[in-house]
Amino acid sequence: MERGCKRLNCQTCGIEIPAGGIFYIGRAEIISGSDGILPDTDESADRMIAKALHEINKGKCEQELMNEVHQEIKLILCGRCRLIFRDRILDMIKY
Numbered sequence: 310m311e312r313g314c315k316r317l318n319c320q321t322c323g324i325e326i327p328a329g330g331i332f333y334i335g336r337a338e339i340i341s342g343s344d345g346i347l348p349d350t351d352e353s354a355d356r357m358i359a360k361a362l363h364e365i366n367k368g369k370c371e372q373e374l375m376n377e378v379h380q381e382i383k384l385i386l387c388g389r390c391r392l393i394f395r396d397r398i399l400d401m402i403k404y
């Protein structure tokens with residue numbers, strides 16, 4: 310291996326990925342969904358904006374609010390942890 314070559318480790322078990330070795334990128338993306346139907350409320354637009362501003366000021370930082378809309382999680386995985394990652398996600402599907 311060349312000196313100064315950046316080493317990769319599995320971010321789950323910590324095992325070092327050998328130079329030229331096989332590794333995987335586990336990527337999960339969580340995106341806010343919509344069925345296109347807006348809740349039918351009697352609230353005025355002003356009231357809805359005021360409520361949204363209140364949510365922002367309640368202590369949720371910008372990043373938290375952004376994560377509620379879109380969040381991407383990426384991790385480097387060895388071959389064994391790739392299967393664990395896959396199985397854990399697939400295991401969430403119950404219905």
Ligand SMILES: [Zn+2]
Nearest residue numbers: 319322387390
């Ligand atoms: Zn691993």
